[in-house]
Amino acid sequence: MMDNTSTNIYVTDVETNEILFMNKAMQKSFEIEKPEGKICWQVLQKGMEGPCPFCPVPGLLKDEDEHPSVVWEEENTRTGITYKNYDSFMQWTDGRTVHFQQSVDHTTTRQLEKAAATDELTELLNRRAGKLALDHTLSQAKRDKIRVIVGMYDVNDLKEVNDTYGHAEGDVLLKTIARNIKECLAPQDYTFRLSGDEFIIVFKDTDLTASKEKVRRARERIQLFKEKHQKLYEMNFCCGYEEVEPDDQRTITEILTNVDEKMYEKKRLFHIQKAEEKYQKEGEKQGRTKTFSYDKEHLYDALVQSTDDYIYVCNMKTNTFRYSKAMVEEFDLPGEVIENAAAVWGARVHDLDKKAFLESNQEITDGRTDCHSVEYRARNRKGEWVWMRCRGHLERDESGEPTLFAGIITNLGKKNKIDHLTGLFNKFEFEEEIERLISTKPDQPIGIMILGIDEFKRINDLYNRSFGDEVIRIISQKIQTFLPPDATVYRMDGDEFGIILRNGTVHGLENIYGKIYQAVNHQQEFNGKKFYCTLSAGCTLYPLDGKTYLDLIKYAGYSLEYAKNKGKNQIAFFSEDILIGKTRQLDLTELLRESVEQGFENFEVYYQLQVNADTRKIKGAEALARWKCEKYGQVPPDQFIPILEESGLIIPVGKWIFEQALGACARWIKKDPDFVISVNLSYVQLEDAGFIDFMERTVLSSGVPPANVVVEMTESYIASNINRVEGIFDRIRSFGMKIAMDDFGTGYSSLGILKKIPADIVKIDRIFVKDVQTSHFDLTFIKFIVELCHDVGIEVCLEGVETEGEYEAVKPHAVDFIQGYLFGRPVPGSIFKEQNFS
Incomplete structure (x- = not known):
């Protein structure tokens, strides 16, 4: 059987290192005939004068585990191939304990990983790999108590070079600067490409003066290249620096933001100097007039x-x-x-x-x-x-x-009545005008609309707050364009606008919203940057919905919230149902707060089984929050979790769930060391700067190996926060935990996200499973995603498998794990233990 496998297998005596068996695949790889009786380190390695210093056998002999094993990698000195080795002990035919190793060729995987971490143009580390390296450097610097200098350099006039000389010359400019900076760095230093014309340099265990000297030498080399190759354009860059001491508590994002600001100070000075030089060069021809006359009167x-x-x-x-x-x-x-x-x-x-x-x-x-x-x-x-x-x-x-x-x-x-950004009247004028209309014309109906930009935070995260301000200004101009003469728009708080329609009706408000909807419901562009944002609206009518400003604005706010919760990009008019729903939400908020303050009373963690798709054997479980109260009974998660997120209570509740899940996992891995616990993370938890630190501390204190922990994030959150999530992924992976992308396939850019920041596990949503027995599309989609993920080393879990028919339909397509009612509904921990570990 061992001769029929394509992997390398051999067996050695643990005391003499004598080879007892080697399968045919390994004999062929190492070109060894009759290996039995030969010493492993003499025939399997090159240039060894004794047992390999990296030999796993001594460590396995010291391991107190009943069945010790180890997985490791090596680049073999004889073949040059990178192997992933699986070593353990087994009982030989004569009863003695021998060393058993199975080796898999990982050369292609490592080459692909290297290619995936390298920027194709400059051959530097790319953004993802560079930020991962920076995170590792900063963590190591804290342990070693050394300073790190982080620099950011931005290539000058790249667009001008591309436009004037062509993109090929622009590539030459980028490569020349990147190469010369890299060649002037010390062995422990490195540089990586952050984005188009922006790069990061990392200097370890040095000071700012020495760092700047290396950059100065790089500038000299670049100028020599320019003169030698007679380049007609400038080849230079602006650079800013940030010193990071061992006790620095800032995140990578904060450090990069600070160094970005310092770099752009240099960039502004460069542009000012360039403008002055241009003015001096062209003279003062423009605007030079001997006399100027005007009507002084x-x-x-x-x-x-x-x-x-x-x-x-x-x-x-x-x-x-x-x-x-x-x-x-x-x-x-x-x-x-x-x-x-x-x-x-x-x-x-x-x-x-x-x-x-x-x-x-x-x-x-x-x-x-x-x-x-x-x-x-x-x-x-x-x-x-x-x-x-x-x-x-x-x-x-x-x-x-x-x-x-x-x-x-x-x-x-x-x-102070005017909003400085948009030039619109502000919220105080909005209130004053409504109260004026109610007091002076009490019989005249008024239509009130509150407009909110959907997912505006995503625009700020994608670009920056300055760009977000420009989007607000652009939207305000579009709104003004489509207002009838009897309507006025006001800037409210944040990303919201208020509209007052005199003699307002439902039809009149719908007509206004329809025109605004048509104007913004497509991709837009500003300063070369594309953005897409929609508007939701909540409306009330005076005197139908309320007779005071406070009631009208409150109910309009409730209606806007309702429109956003129902899917955004729509209008909602106040109704009794909205009020009842909001009242219940406010009531649930207070009841949830009481539960949290009383030691998470009435909260419970349920566990749903995850199984190996082929064998149906237990793989792990997903931890799921459940909550009930005396007034409303068992409240569905899709009702109470959004309230926890909105109120911020998800932070303490999320920590409690994580602690409970890790505690359960610590008990269950004693029965099954490969058992994996999966925990969902809310977007609010991920916004909490200290939550990743909390997870790491909890995992360490629980005794659960990080590899047995999977954190799940929804595809929609990852899509909306792709830049921030990249750093979070790097941090979680560096600790050893795995990441699952939940609800995969429900977003508008699933494959794009998977390419930019690949997860370790993809969980295909139930929507592709429920019709799998009759839908050729769903089955093809599952097959395609499984093959794609497997090709790049991503595992696939299929959610929502509820019947044997669904299971039989998907089983041939090599899904790794399955989670669904067919194998187990979510149950309390005590029942889960009884069902699976008794």
């Missing part, structure tokens, strides 16, 4: 009409001020032209601010300064105190005497 009027601020001008020879008409009306001044204005205006300034106001004006009068800037409170014609900001500048004549004093007074109270 109407300048003041034009300025007043062009701003909401108040314009003032003072003739310093006569001490006469002119104020804009709007300021005269707002503060009930005696007229636009006022003599002795300091006394007239000063009488309206708050007593606590009068000293600062008068001192600032006196400095101008005395000629001690030519600039004026002061903030103070002034009483308007309604008797209200409003904050003002006054700024001005003094002009002097040829003899140096003050001649003109002019400036701007900003009414900060008025400015």
